[in-house]
Amino acid sequence: MTQVLRKFGVMGGTFDPVHYGHLVTAEAARREFGLERVVFLPSGAPPHKDPTGVTDAEHRYMMTVLATLSNPHFDVSRVDIDREGVTYTVDSLRILREIYGESTELYFITGADAILEIVSWKDPEKLLELAHFIGATRPGFSLDRVPQSTQEWLSHHPERVHMIKVPALAISSTDIRERVRTGNSIRYLVPEPVEHYIRRHNLYKHNL
Numbered sequence: 001m002t003q004v005l006r007k008f009g010v011m012g013g014t015f016d017p018v019h020y021g022h023l024v025t026a027e028a029a030r031r032e033f034g035l036e037r038v039v040f041l042p043s044g045a046p047p048h049k050d051p052t053g054v055t056d057a058e059h060r061y062m063m064t065v066l067a068t069l070s071n072p073h074f075d076v077s078r079v080d081i082d083r084e085g086v087t088y089t090v091d092s093l094r095i096l097r098e099i100y101g102e103s104t105e106l107y108f109i110t111g112a113d114a115i116l117e118i119v120s121w122k123d124p125e126k127l128l129e130l131a132h133f134i135g136a137t138r139p140g141f142s143l144d145r146v147p148q149s150t151q152e153w154l155s156h157h158p159e160r161v162h163m164i165k166v167p168a169l170a171i172s173s174t175d176i177r178e179r180v181r182t183g184n185s186i187r188y189l190v191p192e193p194v195e196h197y198i199r200r201h202n203l204y205k206h207n208l
């Protein structure tokens, strides 16, 4: 058995755009799980989304870089956006395990809503072998709404699937896009450089 020498977080998301809720989530997970580093992984073409409904990957990547620059524990990976075709998380985690080595334990962090769908992702059992999973819940989230079958599946893997409460996830990318589209302020919802980037590149002015 390989000895675990370090623990890295992998923050998976579309980040369309990245916002303070994501940054607070990554920092909370880092502290709670003793992660040395959190690598943000903007998605390429995730299997559950129509690519025409998502902003260009290079813009999402650039905004994520701008948002994370000031935290020495944060990094951004191009592993998903540089891959052709549909990007499954199981493949991303395999690649990251190769890059960081067997002695690095991975903690995949994302929204609880997404984590609770994990049973429908490609190769769920392999996913749990490759990483721990941390689901970040928004205010108002309740496990009661989760289907019984998912709850049962989760209860079989209590040591690999974790939940954290993140009040700052009251902020959402959907709301930010809508605010920009309707001319409302997004100040204090996203880091200032991200706000400037959105304005400079005229993002979210129209429904995709």
Ligand code: NAP
Pocket: 011, 012, 013, 014, 015, 016, 021, 022, 025, 041, 043, 046, 047, 048, 049, 087, 088, 089, 090, 109, 110, 111, 112, 113, 114, 120, 121, 122, 136, 169, 171, 172, 173, 174
């Ligand atoms: P999504 O469906 O856009 O988001 C689900 C919810 O989670 C939204 O409320 C979203 O809020 C929130 N969320 C997303 N990323 C988050 C993060 N890192 N921290 C906290 N909250 C987050 O989910 P998605 O972004 O497309 O997918 C999440 C991750 O799961 C991605 O890495 C994706 O590749 C992976 N995934 C893999 C498969 C598969 O392999 N079959 C299938 C589905 C998803 P915001 O909109 O505010 O971010």
